[in-house]
Amino acid sequence: MAITEQKEPQPHQTATESDTPEQGHGDTLLTVNQVERSFQVGGNTLQVLKGIQMEVKQRQLVMLKGRSGSGKTTLLNCLGGLDTPSKGEIWFNGQLFSKLSDDERTLVRRKKMGFIFQAFALMPLLSAYENVELSLRMAGTPRSEWKDRVPECLELVGLEKRMHHRPFELSGGEQQRVAIAKAIAHKPVLLLADEPTAELDTGMSAQIMAVFQNIIRTENVSICMTTHDPTILEVADHVYEMVDGKFI
């Protein structure tokens, strides 16, 4: 199936060496337009997202904050194409993402997005190096690129000295940094992270945020993450606060 990029001229944007041709449609990577999501629960309609409007620009760190149950994960699932809105539109990388078929969305997700979860989602018997390598294999990155890209990603997250350790030999913060290396290995343009610091203490959370800031600079990626943690909000470029399925 053909996935066409719809590019609009953006005269105000200054091209940089880091712009890939596919990113050359202005500096907005993701636009969410009046998105609603409801679920059928026991014969009733539960409306979880109630008209969400947001955008993520290239190289931005955007945070979604809100109480448990406010709808953050539901929104993140829609942004990542794991779920689709009941109403409204999601534009990603110049495409009307929310209207693609399941197969098309999966392709876009595999190629252009990376995911980070609260519980680090590493293969326990594989070393940090092998975990990152596995993610390149799954993404279909040519084998010839693995030898350079795996150490490069582990260096980016500050784990060059621990490449051959397995998850149980690493701290929680280090495991999450391996998970970040895995998520960026195939060079996505958007990282989606659901409570990436929830399991970590303040010091480790600060390290994760420093890693995020580093990879935004060096990998030209945008990050959209959910959090409960007020101490990390200050490093965000933009914070959306969700209350009962709406931004306030």
Ligand SMILES: Nc1ncnc2c1ncn2[C@@H]1O[C@H](COP(=O)(O)OP(=O)(O)OP(=O)(O)O)[C@@H](O)[C@H]1O
């Ligand atoms: N598939 C589903 N079917 C029915 N209800 C759902 C479904 N997914 C989410 N919900 C409901 O939507 C509401 C919002 O859930 P969501 O997980 O998006 O909140 P959250 O802000 O991410 O919470 P937390 O911070 O605890 O993860 C909850 O009441 C939840 O029970």
